[in-house]
Amino acid sequence: MKILFFTGKGGVGKSTMSAAAAWQLSQRKQVLIVSLDPAHNLGDIFGVNLKDKKARFTENLYLKEIDLQKLSREYLQREINVLTGTYRYLQTLNLDNYFSILKYSPGIEEYALLTSIENTIRDERNFDYIVFDTPPTGLALRFLALPKITITWIDRLIQMRRKILEKRYTIHRIRGTQNEKETVLDYREEDDDTLKRLKTLYDYYQDLTSTLKGEGCAIVLVYNPDILSLRESGRLIEGLNDLNLPLRMLINNKVTEDNKKMADHVDGKIAQMVKDIEIRRVFLSQALLDGSSNKLYDIKEDIVSVFL
């Protein structure tokens, strides 16, 4: 299975290009296209109504829009259930409802986004390709960076937790058990719930990072022939380099005869930033402009041969 992420500045045509790539790939392979952008328009591009459910467009092409708010709610509800389970006595005082305030925790959306990517990759293994249409640069970089940042934090927390357990063990060995009723703090790694949870999270993010950095994953950067797009693409390329994520193709979208000179300039600058990465051009479709076609996903340029 191959995974493609389409990224770029807002409005450059990520959704259209990802839809076009999915359409072209689906002529030969089984493809699932997933929109992670909170401002979805995957349904609009294919002219279907998607409601957070996988929909079949053709025999080989399936579409899905992720409802981030719903995902965040579901995740927090799970955590709230664990909390109310741990502090069950609060139910007698009817105070357990106060945990629901957790739903306003910042940063949960990125986490929900990442979880939805992981779930999709895990659950949809029968597809040959999964194409992700990501949110604009800022949010995309934040969630792509999340596994690395998280692993660093979790690693430090695990080291610290081990130190705590070592101290507990030392205390237990010296003190011994004075009487049966005495509470002995967990000192074994397999008994400590906090460490167990941290290790589970660590494994989860390690797996996700290896998937994202692996051979089967590719990031496609979409940009337009203009200076603003060039500058933001530069930042994105830098961000992807820092994270060691595999940028495999660039698409210069919305090129016309009028902006060809600018397109050359932008391509030249981008080519200096990345080495040995193919740049494809997609011309602004006259048929779409004059309204003679409404198939937004059906572009004439081939943008997928590099992944086949």
Added chain:
Amino acid sequence: MKLSIFDFFRQKLKGMDAVHRENVVALTIVEMEELENIFALLLFGSFVGFPAPPTFIAVELLPFMERELRILNQRAKDSDDMFAEMCGALGIS
């Protein structure tokens, strides 16, 4: 019940043993509680303006952190008189 001289000495020795053991671990307990305090502070430090880990790590671990949060709370209360705290920990009276 009257203790035999043998039991009397055995109890005395046991008591001395327990006292010595407590003395030996006293500093380790302080160290452990301090580590637990820092662990909680790292996770929930955003309350006092520290850089925090991604929120969901704190949310994931919150259900298991009762003891550490109690210690964090206690340390915050004791921080008014850290000198006395340290003297207590080092057995200086």
